[in-house]
Amino acid sequence: MPRKIVKSKYFFEEDFIETIGEVSTEKVKDWGPNSQLKVVGKSLSRIDGYDKVSGTAKFSFDISLPNMVYAKTLRCPLPHAKIKKIDISEAKKVPGVLAVLTYENAPKIPWYYGMSFLFDPHLRYEGDEVACIAAETEQIAVDALKLIHVEYEELPFVVDAGAAMKPGAAKVHDAGNVVRGEPQIYKRGDIEKGFKQADVVVEDTFSTQVEIHNPTEPHCSVVNWDGSRLTIWDSTQGVFSVRDAIAGYLKMPASKVRVIKKYMGGAFGSKLEAGKYTVMAALLARETGRPVRIALDRRAMNLAVGNRPGSVQKLKVGAKKDGTLTAMNHYSYGAAGAYPSGAGCSRPFRTLYKCFNVRSEEYTVFINTGRGRPFRAPGHVQGTFAFESIIDETAEKIGMDPLAFRIKNYAEVDPASNRPYTGKLLRQAYKRGAAAIGWQDRKPAGSGSGPVKTGLGVATQIWWGGGGPPAYATLKLNRDGSAHVIAGSQDLGTGTYTFIAQVAAEVLEIPMEKIQVTLGDTAVAPYCGSSGGSTTAPSVSPAVRDAAEQMKTKLISAAAAVLEIPGNQLVYKNGIISVKNKPDKKLTIANIVRRMRERVLLTTGARNANPSGYAINTFGAQFARVEVDTYTGRISVKKIVAAHDIGRVLNRKTLENQVHGGILQGLGFALIEERVMDEFTGKMLNANLYDYKMPAIYNVPEIEVIIVSEGDAKISNTGVKGIGEPAMIPTPAAIANAVYNAIGVRLKSLPITPDKVLMALQG
């Protein structure tokens, strides 16, 4: 099959990444709309369903090895401190305690881009790792942690991004609190000229809270050494990235590290990188000579494994009376936490609408809290809330319908690069979404009578989600005529196992039951990237189709050899190869596999290169209908219509599930979730699931999912783009805009809790 090696670039979570990959250059026929397909696009039940409803699904947390021991971590109770003295002698005496690691006896492994170590006596946030104990049982380890005596030197701290930027603020790092010492600046055109051309200028400030991922399965690893080889069962979104990182931390060849992940209980970006806990477990396993399981508790989950950074965003938008945007300015700051991470949020502002004069200035600052990590559409959820709020304000000021204003400034090409899109069906999303929510009946803001007021709001979504190479899938055929696809990707619950089987079944024309899928094992699977950035389906599904198409070609030439008839006289249909016009002269896949010996019936497919000269984006519009009780301040989201352009749908059932989940997370961000820090003690006040509220069953609105796209043939042989992140991006903004429409007062700080609504109504 034709191949070449290319340099490729695509957007992953927080920035563009450049990769070198071998890609397929095979041109296969475009599948056309899903109505022409038999398996792809259908609402099929997930193939891993049995494991999940029967309790047999082994999550990383459930792996148990003979002679295994348990590790637990001691975490710093203070926001900023240095260890003056640490005494582990009493803990070591506890029967059942096998090993104790601290900065005094553990190898000095650099962490956080060389700014710290695996164990660092300088502790920069509540939850920072102090010591780790391995013991015969988890309870013994927990009890022994209490017998480690630590004397801390308390240091000045700061836990608020705004406070950290002020002169004289406590320093998190000696070099100062602004990450890289300067803001990130983006500009195009001339905003001063643009604002002069404007008939109206709107300025406003918005803020968003810190959100915690809180996947239901805590971060955990089970590790085992076989001599110099290390096996890790990890709860991770990226088996290959964990393999490489761990090999680097332990200074061993990556070939000696095997990372396995079959099932994982949610992640949302918090499990993209290798954890300190995994390295600690590996060190303890080496020291004790036994397998080690390490799992975080819920408190540590809230403190130490990531968050969506908060933001303060000052926006200024200028427009002409006819609705044309003339200039936009964005100034923002947000906190990385104690170590570098991205807190920028201006990308939707830069790319959503046609506007020639644009500038943004973003500060990321250090504070004494746990470090941020990518969280489902990092930057975009908070950025879209602020930007789509001020777009609504601007529309109102010039007296335009907010939807008409958005369409007026529709970007026909990517405003940042001037490149055409491979596809953009946002207009259709606006149109069909507006019809479904009943936009034509929208009333002027705050015009309802009675204490409970209804409002409608809209917000737009842009994200990347096109994926790219390298991504590979191996397909092999078995003697019984079944197929096995192996790929180094992961299923986060998003349905990766199922869509891979669907793609293979579509091409080979055999039943889904005959396809087995293995994922998440670096020892057996060809490389795929981490599952993030809504790139899994767009990267992996084309590799699977490529592998299956190659296999079909191979089967035909094998049948030609067996039957001694030229390949062009053979027909492939439903997994059977027959001779044209002689239907009883035929071979099944199983017949051929037995004749050929199965080892040669093996293909590896590759993702194609992305087309050059194009912008690849996903788009969507969400519409919200809310009720606001002006007596209590309570907001009830009645309905969300989600209309998206995400290329081809692979499985309607799992897609809807994912969209519902994204919307509910968006609703949580809009109305409920918030990390609460005590500025006087520097501690998190709600590091559990009782006080850190996540959406539960009572928060669920009616949800209608509309997909306006078919396959985007310019991207790949499956034409798929991702939905994971797009589903969440516009929800908070749509809800906030609907709240404004209901009560006529704009809420500019998330989460919009009842107290904020009542305060706003009081003026």
Added chain:
Amino acid sequence: MKTIKIQLLVNNNEYEVSVSPNETLLDILRERLGLTGTKRGCEIGECGACTVVMNGEAVNSCLILAPQADGSKIMTVEGLMRNGEYHPLQQSFLNHDAVHCGFCTPGMLMSAYVLLQQKQNPTETGIKQAIAGNLCRCTGYQQIVEAIGDVGKKGETD
């Protein structure tokens, strides 16, 4: 620490286990009996992932000390299948795709099982009450409510 002998009937199998007074029912099920279908999400009764049926009631097994469970009849998600066939709730969860990552699913199934034992054809409000203590971070819950409601409507409660 002193150990206590307790007897449990789990998924109709009898067990006698020596437990420490500070071990929980969840610890015993997962670490001693190998029934890892029951999940541990928070250890303090906030997430519902460890829900099992104890003497006919849905309980957070992380909040039950093992000695408290002495003599109890316990059912876990592993006890739902009958002769290799899905329980109607399991089938309905699959049909409705009321499953995403699957970590909260065993607890959801147990809460739903108890609801249907106690009330035939529950209302939507009744279903919501029954699973209000089961947190899911992936789905939008609606598919779960519909999956349970479907089984209730058909009257397939056992």
